[in-house]
Amino acid sequence: MNGRAMPVLPPAAEALAARAAVERAQGGAAPRLRLRHGLVLGLLWAGAAMAQDAAGETAFAALMRWAPLLLEGFGFNILISFLAMAFGTGAGAFLGLGQIAPSRGLRAFSVGVTQFFRNAPWLVLLFFCMFLLPFEFVVLGATIPFPDWVKAVIGLALPVMANVSEILRGAVASIPSGQWEAAESLGYTRRQTLWRIILPQCVRRMLPPWMNLYAILTMATVLASIVGVAEMMTLTGRALAAENRADLLLSFYGFVLICFFVYCYPIALLTRRLEARFAVAG
Incomplete structure (x- = not known):
């Protein structure tokens, strides 16, 4: 009051602003995973794994x-996530460049495809x-099978493609327009400006959301079990059917949950560190 500025906490304000920018780019709230979440999950799973059936075998022994x-x-699951991320990133990069292309028709097409699959x-x-x-292709008289897991890779690569396209478009839009103008004044063509000045700066801006997208994709690979792909969830269901023991449900599915947590949690930690580092440097 009285003309004086209200006190603020710059570090907290900067952290909130950086988090808000990340959530806007992701289209939703960013989860806050902590190591204690994994420890609590492990304790609950261990308790269930010590349960015994009538024959005296523990769930842990069966697991x-x-x-x-x-x-x-x-x-x-990891192989599917790698392939889907690789194909989706490659296609999404071209689609994202199409969103910022000078051609109005190409921009409209790229935006439409991005928004549809996103x-x-x-x-x-x-x-x-x-x-x-x-299910198969016939090429020059030879029958080439087209397995279900390849179709799953394609199906998961499509939304990845759209999200990578939007990540690239947002990264390019975040570069100050003065850099385009400065490059033009130095005689650079649009293509030279994009490849030599703009895109190299976009890499560090794209890396945290790209890694977050990969973690989401890895967790989404369990959807392939619904269409019959023999990944971890499918094999877990088959193992439970073979054992025919209701007390194994929690321990077996808890094991699946822990595997994904152990794999994705380091990615979440690294993503947060990169977000903080690039928010300060950018």
Whole structure:
């Protein structure tokens, strides 16, 4: 009051502003994972794993018999996430460049494709790819199978493509317009400006949301179990059906949950560190 500025807390204000920018880019609230969440989850799972059936076998012992197969399925989840992220990133980069292209028609097409796949349910895209794509191809008389897991990779790569496209467009838009003008005054063409000045600066701005998108994609790979892909969730269901023990549900699905947490939590930590570092440097 009386003409004096109200006291503020700059570090807290900067942290809130950086978090708000991240949530706007993601389209929703960013989760705050802590190590204690994993510890609580591990304690609950350990308690369930010590339960015994009528024959005296603990759930943990039963889980250990199936663990190699379940971990093999988890490796398949990671493979699907790698391939979907690679294909989605490559296609999304071209689509994002199309959103900022000088051609009005190309911009309209790129924006339309981006918004369509960005707002389409991932499971619906999986079903479309699973049932619309053929089971095999015939090339020069040779029959080439088209397995379900490849269709799952394509189905998951489509929303990744759209999100990467939007991440790239947002990163380019965040570069001050004065850099375009300065490059033009130095005789750079638009293409030279984009590749030599703008895009190199966009990489660090894109990295945190790109890593966050990969973590989301990894957790979404369990959707492939619904369309019959033999990944971790599918194999867990088969193991439970073979054991036919209701007391194994919590321990087996808890094991699946812990595997994904252990894999995705370091990614979340690294993403937060990069967000803080680039928010200060940018």
